[in-house]
Structures are given as C-alpha cells and as structure tokens.
Amino acid sequence: MTRRQCTGEYKIKPIKKKVRELLGYPYPNRIPKHVFVEQWVGISTDEFHRAKDADVKYMRNRHPLLDMSWSRADCVRYLTSLGLADTPKSSCLGCPFHGNAQWRQIRDTSPSEWTDVVEFDAAIRQGNARANVTGNKLLGEAFLHRSRVPLSQAPIDHVTSAERAALRISADEADVLENGLEDGCSPWACRGDADALTPDDFGLAT
Ligand code: SF4
Numbered sequence: 001m002t003r004r005q006c007t008g009e010y011k012i013k014p015i016k017k018k019v020r021e022l023l024g025y026p027y028p029n030r031i032p033k034h035v036f037v038e039q040w041v042g043i044s045t046d047e048f049h050r051a052k053d054a055d056v057k058y059m060r061n062r063h064p065l066l067d068m069s070w071s072r073a074d075c076v077r078y079l080t081s082l083g084l085a086d087t088p089k090s091s092c093l094g095c096p097f098h099g100n101a102q103w104r105q106i107r108d109t110s111p112s113e114w115t116d117v118v119e120f121d122a123a124i125r126q127g128n129a130r131a132n133v134t135g136n137k138l139l140g141e142a143f144l145h146r147s148r149v150p151l152s153q154a155p156i157d158h159v160t161s162a163e164r165a166a167l168r169i170s171a172d173e174a175d176v177l178e179n180g181l182e183d184g185c186s187p188w189a190c191r192g193d194a195d196a197l198t199p200d201d202f203g204l205a206t
Contacts, residue, residue: 050189099180
C-alpha cells in the first residue's frame, strides 16, 4: 500500500470548499470565530475510536449514533425495518480496500461503473501525476487489486488456493481479500489509516 491521498483529495478538500462557500467565506477569506457548521458523522459504538473532531474551527463534528448508543447491529436493524437491509458499506467506487465480493458486485450489477473503475485502475499505474511532476515518482506500479494485476484481469471470482499460498496468507486474511475491510469510510473516519494523511493533504482548503 502506498501513501494515499483519497480521503484528503476526494472528500475533505471538497467538503471544506463547499462549507466555506455555504458560510459565505470562500478560501482564502478568514472565517470569524463564531461562524461554524455542525457536521453529523455516522460512527457507531463498535467503532467509537474512529470518532474525531474536524481539524478546523469552522466545522464541528457531532456523532449522533454515538449519542444514541447505536451499534452497527442497531443500524442494520433500523435499515431493515425500512426495507433497506441491503445497504452497503460506505466507500468510494475505486477503493483499494475493496474485497473481491465488492469488485464482483460492481462488475455484475453496474457495467458503466465497472468501466469507470477499470479505467481508473489503468490511470493510476504510474502513480500520482502531481507527485511524478514534482520528482516523487512511484517506484513500481500501482494497482487497485491486491493481486497487482489490472482490475479487468484480476482474479476477483474467488481467492484461489494458489493465490493464498503465493501470498502466504491466513484464512482471516483470505476473508479480507474476499469481503474487504469490515469498516466503511467517511471523511473523518477513513477506513484506511487516516493518520497517514499529511498537512499537505489539507493545505489548500484550510
Ligand atoms: S473508501 Fe476511503 S480508503 Fe477507500 S478510496 Fe475512498 S476515501 Fe480512500
């Protein structure tokens, strides 16, 4: 796994930009201390350690599920009562943490999104265009699928025993390969390692 900028680039920066716009203080205007938005983030009790404050004063995070002491199971129960039992984990379409099951679901149910992720996978092969320009070239190639095979040819139909042996992985790790990470992803609770983000990820919009 290389350094990722997905949460910073695709979520936090656009959200901050929009919030500043809604508040009437687009960057680089200074926002008065008493002006802020309240932002609700859906962290359940099973993952309370992922609840974090926003890193700017003009946004205040609230966690209504924690306030209600709702667990993941409570959420599923509630969604089921509304006929929404199949609600998937929140994540980006081209997330490198997807398991094979999620890739198959995209391939088998949404051809246009599958085309999109296959193209995205091909586009990241040489790494981040801006990093390449600034001399921080990727050493090697980037792939969305853990097999390091282009997504259109990756073994997403099942984790083969040969693949398991080659990767020297346990049954639990094979489960992650098949089903992806259990956690979903939100801007202030990235399913990957949010701590890997650097101040540079947030620079433009702070
Ligand atoms: S779901 Fe989270 S970790 Fe995955 S690509 Fe999106 S922001 Fe990144």
